[in-house]
Amino acid sequence: MTTLLSAIQEIVRDEMRGVRLAELGVVETTYAHAAASDNDNYTCDVRLKGSDVLLTRVPIATGHIGTAAVPNKGDLVLLAFDQGDVNQPIVIGRLYTDTERPPVNRNDEIIFRLPLQKDDTRTVMAAIRNISGREIIIELPSKITVQIIDDAVKVTAGQTSIALEQPGGADGVATIQSGRSTISVKQNSDITVNAGGNITISTGTGDVTIEGKNVTIKSMMDTTIDAGMQATVKGGITATLQGSAQAAVKGAMVSVNGITSFSPA
Incomplete structure (x- = not known):
């Protein structure tokens, strides 16, 4: 009986040695579904760590159908085996x-950084976090950033930015800033334009209309109004042409209509 029991135990141990539960492996080749015309179906070749065993076309598990993130060559992966069969591996x-360390991260934060080991000027970085506040941010090379936080969205490209703010349900503000030039639009309120240089309003074929309750045109030095054909200045009740030092009216022919009064200043 003892001999029979020992024989059974040895048979069980031998069978158990052939059962694979989970092992580490290193990716050697990937077969992403890179084109509609290929037959690849999201698999990779994996060599078991510390072994000469190469597993080919290993399926890669995904957290959600419709997403894909194939591993890179050299990645360390964890494999499980369907029913313990080494011929039925799955990358899980x-x-x-120590050489492929994770990107800098904290609690309550999800980080994406691709490629992992490239410097900041050659990577795409995205983060979803809720640390000091809710935030989604995407950073691309060339200093391009998209940031979404509570009550605001901001897009930045170098020294140019567009910000949309809706603080606490109050009236929103849209701000465009490029260096020293800004345009600010307040919901149901003021629009302010400040230029670091010149401001040009131009239309090649259409009309330009400036209309308001009161319209003021003011310059620190010279103001010039030049019409290619006809210029009209009209006041519904009164019109005043005034120069603190000198005022000149000049034309090939000058007409003055109505009751005229001339007096010294």
């Missing part, structure tokens, strides 16, 4: 190593 996860 990936692991960081």
Whole structure:
């Protein structure tokens, strides 16, 4: 009986040695579904760590159907085996190593950084976090950033930015800033334009209309109004032409209509 029991135990141990539960492996080749015409179906070749065993066309598990993130060559992956069969492997996860360290991260934060080991000028970085406030941010090379926080959205490209703010349900504000030039639009309120240089309003074929309760045109030095054909200045009740030092009216022919009064200043 003892001999029979020992034989059974040895058979069980031998069978158990052939059962694979989970092992580490290193990716050697990937077969992403890169084109509609290919037959690849999201698999990779994996060599078991510390072994010469190469598993080919290993399916890669995904957290959600409709998403894809194929591992890179050299990535350390965790494999599980369907019913313990080494011929039925599945990549179920990936692991960081001492040489492939994770991007800087904190609690309550999800980070994406691709490619992982490139410097900041050659990567795409995205983060979803809720640390000091809710925030989604995407950073691209060339100093391009998209940031979404509570009550605001901001897009930045170098020294140019567009900000949309809706603080606490109050009236919103849209601000465009490029260096020293800004345009600010307040919901149901003021629009302010400040230029670091010149401001040009031009239309090649259409009309330009400036209309308001009161319209003021003021310059620190010279003001010039030049019409290619006809210029008309009209006041519904009164019209005043005044120069603190000198005022001149000049034309090939000058007509003055109505009751005229001339007096010294």
